[in-house]
Amino acid sequence: MADVQDTGVAPILSAHRISKSFGEIPVLFSIDFDIRPGEVHAIIGENGAGKSTLIKILSGIEQPTSGSIHYDGRSVVLPPDGKAEAMGIVLIHQELNLAEHLTVADSIFLGRELRQGPFLKVGEMRRRAAEIMETLHVHVDPDARISSLSVADKQMVEIAKAISRDARVLIMDEPTAVLSVGETQTLFEQIRRLTARGVSVVFISHKLDEIMELADRVTVLRDGQLIATVSTEALTPDSIAQMMVGRELSNLYPPKHEPDVDEPVLLSVRNLATKSVSDISFDLRKGEILGFAGLIGSGRTAVAEAIVGLTHRTAGEIQLNGQVVNFTRVAQSVEAGLAYMTKDRKGKGLLLNMGLRPNLTLLTLQKHMRAGFLDTASEERALERATRRFDIRARDASVAVGRLSGGNQQKLMLGKTMESEPDIIIMDEPTRGIDVGTKQQIYHIIAALAAEGKAVIVISSELQEVIGLSHRVVVMRSGRIAGVLEGAEITEEEIMRYAAGIKQSGHDERISA
Amino acid sequence: MSVSAPEIPAKTTSRFKWDLKTIGPLAALALLVLLGITLNENFLTYNNITNVLARSSFIGIIAIGATFVITAGGLDLSVGSMAAVIAGVMIMVMNWLIPVFGIGWGVILAGMAAGVLLGGVAGVGNGIMITRGRIEAFIVTLGTMGIFRSLVTFLADGGTLSLNFQVADVYRPVYYNGFLGVPYPILVFALVAIAGEVVMRRTAFGRHCAAIGSNEQVARYSSINVDNVRLITYILQGVLVAVAVLLYVPRLGSASSTTGVLWELEAIAAVIIGGTTLKGGYGRVWGTVAGVIILGLIGNILNLQSFISPYLNGAFQGVIIILAVLLQRPKRAS
Ligand SMILES: Nc1ncnc2c1ncn2[C@@H]1O[C@H](COP(=O)(O)OP(=O)(O)OP(=O)(O)O)[C@@H](O)[C@H]1O
Ligand SMILES: [Mg+2]
Numbered sequence: 134m135a136d137v138q139d140t141g142v143a144p145i146l147s148a149h150r151i152s153k154s155f156g157e158i159p160v161l162f163s164i165d166f167d168i169r170p171g172e173v174h175a176i177i178g179e180n181g182a183g184k185s186t187l188i189k190i191l192s193g194i195e196q197p198t199s200g201s202i203h204y205d206g207r208s209v210v211l212p213p214d215g216k217a218e219a220m221g222i223v224l225i226h227q228e229l230n231l232a233e234h235l236t237v238a239d240s241i242f243l244g245r246e247l248r249q250g251p252f253l254k255v256g257e258m259r260r261r262a263a264e265i266m267e268t269l270h271v272h273v274d275p276d277a278r279i280s281s282l283s284v285a286d287k288q289m290v291e292i293a294k295a296i297s298r299d300a301r302v303l304i305m306d307e308p309t310a311v312l313s314v315g316e317t318q319t320l321f322e323q324i325r326r327l328t329a330r331g332v333s334v335v336f337i338s339h340k341l342d343e344i345m346e347l348a349d350r351v352t353v354l355r356d357g358q359l360i361a362t363v364s365t366e367a368l369t370p371d372s373i374a375q376m377m378v379g380r381e382l383s384n385l386y387p388p389k390h391e392p393d394v395d396e397p398v399l400l401s402v403r404n405l406a407t408k409s410v411s412d413i414s415f416d417l418r419k420g421e422i423l424g425f426a427g428l429i430g431s432g433r434t435a436v437a438e439a440i441v442g443l444t445h446r447t448a449g450e451i452q453l454n455g456q457v458v459n460f461t462r463v464a465q466s467v468e469a470g471l472a473y474m475t476k477d478r479k480g481k482g483l484l485l486n487m488g489l490r491p492n493l494t495l496l497t498l499q500k501h502m503r504a505g506f507l508d509t510a511s512e513e514r515a516l517e518r519a520t521r522r523f524d525i526r527a528r529d530a531s532v533a534v535g536r537l538s539g540g541n542q543q544k545l546m547l548g549k550t551m552e553s554e555p556d557i558i559i560m561d562e563p564t565r566g567i568d569v570g571t572k573q574q575i576y577h578i579i580a581a582l583a584a585e586g587k588a589v590i591v592i593s594s595e596l597q598e599v600i601g602l603s604h605r606v607v608v609m610r611s612g613r614i615a616g617v618l619e620g621a622e623i624t625e626e627e628i629m630r631y632a633a634g635i636k637q638s639g640h641d642e643r644i645s646a
Numbered sequence: 647m648s649v650s651a652p653e654i655p656a657k658t659t660s661r662f663k664w665d666l667k668t669i670g671p672l673a674a675l676a677l678l679v680l681l682g683i684t685l686n687e688n689f690l691t692y693n694n695i696t697n698v699l700a701r702s703s704f705i706g707i708i709a710i711g712a713t714f715v716i717t718a719g720g721l722d723l724s725v726g727s728m729a730a731v732i733a734g735v736m737i738m739v740m741n742w743l744i745p746v747f748g749i750g751w752g753v754i755l756a757g758m759a760a761g762v763l764l765g766g767v768a769g770v771g772n773g774i775m776i777t778r779g780r781i782e783a784f785i786v787t788l789g790t791m792g793i794f795r796s797l798v799t800f801l802a803d804g805g806t807l808s809l810n811f812q813v814a815d816v817y818r819p820v821y822y823n824g825f826l827g828v829p830y831p832i833l834v835f836a837l838v839a840i841a842g843e844v845v846m847r848r849t850a851f852g853r854h855c856a857a858i859g860s861n862e863q864v865a866r867y868s869s870i871n872v873d874n875v876r877l878i879t880y881i882l883q884g885v886l887v888a889v890a891v892l893l894y895v896p897r898l899g900s901a902s903s904t905t906g907v908l909w910e911l912e913a914i915a916a917v918i919i920g921g922t923t924l925k926g927g928y929g930r931v932w933g934t935v936a937g938v939i940i941l942g943l944i945g946n947i948l949n950l951q952s953f954i955s956p957y958l959n960g961a962f963q964g965v966i967i968i969l970a971v972l973l974q975r976p977k978r979a980s
């Protein structure tokens with residue numbers, strides 16, 4: 134992994150010996166980084182390595198504690214609050230940054246509305262917004278409110294917004310974390326189009342195959358230190374992973390131990406229907422890991438939310454341990470040993486303005502009561518346990534959860550869900566935004582849960598993950614179950630065939646293994 | 647997981663951070679006290695201090711209820727008018743019941759019971775419309791504020807409802823007397839404040855209020871019964887308004903359409919000065935107590951000096967409110 138030598142191309146944007154501390158806490162140590170015109174430069178590293186912080190500095194959102202930034206060959210101090218956009222440096226945040234009440238068109242043109250004198254050219258903006266969304270193959274109405282969109286569509290709106298601002302440097306923080314394979318490909322097409330025009334793209338992702346596919350160069354950060362900047366040709370996914378975590382990563386997925394055929398069925402769903410899904414039937418056995426694959430919007434989350442009582446069910450029957458249950462509130466399902474972990478950690482999972490402790494115990498406060506009062510010491514102990522078990526890394530435990538790195542938020546949410554000691558766990562995108570090392574750890578936790586007799590449903594848009602973990606895979610398409618795969622049938626091609634509607638099976642005969 | 651782990655795992659740190667956010671209200675309070683002492687030697691007398699605190703205790707008790715409502719992301723604009731209606735109805739009930747119970751504590755206790763009941767019912771009304779009816783708290787309580795206000799005007803027939811003067815004589819000590827030299831209103835205020843602080847900090851209910859105010863969806867996904875918790879905050883608010891009125895009626899022995907005017911704004915101001923966030927998610931009862939006393943002291947100090955017109959009281963309170971919010975706003979990135 135020889136460092137790429139100066140190729141003679143002058144970088145458009147570069148950082149020299151950048152360090153950053155938040156208060157007393159150092160986060161970046163003397164980082165050198167540069168971006169050349171027309172290249173895709175990926176930044177990778179473990180959760181909390183400082184990737185987001187680095188690109189916030191590169192776009193002026195944060196100011197470095199020391200070091201300098203050069204843009205177009207001149208030393209500059211980038212203006213804060215996204216004003217660097219006017220200079221051609223556009224950032225798409227890891228956290229979606231859209232005003233929920235605006236429409237899609239409003240959001241895309243926010244801050245540089247098209248005007249005729251004092252008046253907005255509303256029609257023109259709507260038309261242009263529709264055009265941009267069209268090139269991205271996103272089918273949303275320019276008049277739709279942001280709040281009504283799915284997370285993936287919101288991400289696409291962010292991307293549309295960034296593309297429409299004549300960026301010279303486009304910086305994206307984990308844009309694909311919430312996208313499915315198809316959407317990711319569309320995004321990559323757009324990125325290639327932009328780089329062909331000379332736009333430079335900085336790109337953070339935990340998905341190593343994407344890095345290999347898209348990036349020209351890769352910069353690896355570990356614990357705030359620059360490990361290396363190398364050109365992608367010199368790399369394999371394994372060598373990147375090794376540089377990231379500082380050791381060899383073998384066996385990303387634990388060995389599968391299929392549950393015995395006579396294990397009891399813990400959860401049985403028959404003909405479930407809601408506003409958005411219909412005719413959902415499946416069984417889940419003790420010790421089983423059941424994957425739910427499908428395109429984004431295929432109804433996987435809707436099924437989970439209907440089961441635990443978060444959304445209203447219009448038809449169907451749910452049995453838990455052979456008993457018909459009818460949850461109308463989450464408290465009831467948690468009580469019955471069934472927990473659901475949302476995929477929307479910012480909107481539905483965590484209280485961003487609060488600390489780690491209240492977040493961890495929010496679901497299970499009853500466990501921490503003594504004589505009617507909260508026992509903070511007991512909560513504190515729970516936090517210590519969860520911190521160890523899930524390797525949650527916060528430099529300061531009193532920090533608001535919103536300040537944790539994305540991956541550590543995800544681990545905290547996993548800890549919160551597991552606090553209720555459920556027998557059945559439904560995890561919606563459990564490794565979203567998590568680095569490979571921690572992913573491996575979470576996969577092993579999931580496998581261990583199954584091995585000790587719990588049952589796990591893993592909803593995931595990462596096919597590799599579904600394939601690597603699941604004993605059986607339910608593939609959903611347009612609100613229905615398109616097929617159920619098991620054993621050797623669980624392959625990428627087969628799942629995609631069902632997910633895309635090329636193949637369809639009468640799945641009734643194989644509801645259960 | 648990682649081999650090198652300079653990131654220290656989450657560990658327990660001190661629970662208190664002595665930043666401006668925390669000490670702001672206390673520092674302001676201390677400054678006001680110092681100012682009072684230097685301006686007038688009568689400031690620190692027993693009479694002056696008990697007088698300020700006793701007058702502040704009505705707003706204080708109401709503001710403690712408002713702390714819960716606001717922490718849970720709600721708002722109650724109706725408390726001032728609600729206080730007036732409760733005072734009016736209490737007086738009417740007591741006057742009615744004199745033939746039944748005679749002059750004495752029996753009649754007063756009956757009146758108190760009626761007041762608390764009415765406060766609870768008013769809270770249920772507000773709460774049900776907001777949670778089950780899914781109407782904005784601002785709108786609902788703006789509506790009930792008008793309803794309560796005109797109701798008391800109607801009951802008083804445009805004039806004043808006065809408590810039978812013999813009953814008023816028996817009742818009066820509840821405001822003017824005290825225990826070991828501390829007037830009863832101050833004692834009740836202190837008790838409510840301590841209970842409020844404990845409930846906010848140390849019970850699941852308090853935690854749930856903050857969670858709901860912080861993000862209602864997260865609360866729902868975390869198996870909190872959002873509607874019930876919200877409803878309870880409004881009921882608590884109603885009951886605390888009634889408790890304040892129980893102490894207020896013996897002071898004047900009457901109620902009219904001007905009773906409790908602007909109390910809602912004073913209560914909300916005290917809550918905000920105390921450091922509770924107006925949009926919910928974080929509340930502290932002791933801050934509210936400090937806020938109420940700060941507002942009370944401003945008026946008192948203006949009355950005790952002769953350089954500035956006491957008519958500017960409202961202006962000073964306004965400046966303090968804005969300053970409080972300015973000091974407490976979150977630090978911007980960078
Ligand atoms: N505003 C802040 N105040 C205090 N600490 C912060 C702040 N922002 C980030 N940090 C800390 O800096 C470290 C690096 O965070 P950063 O978000 O850059 O990580 P990351 O590499 O993007 O991780 P992830 O892959 O999980 O998104 C973390 O420990 C984080 O808690
Ligand atoms: Mg990040």
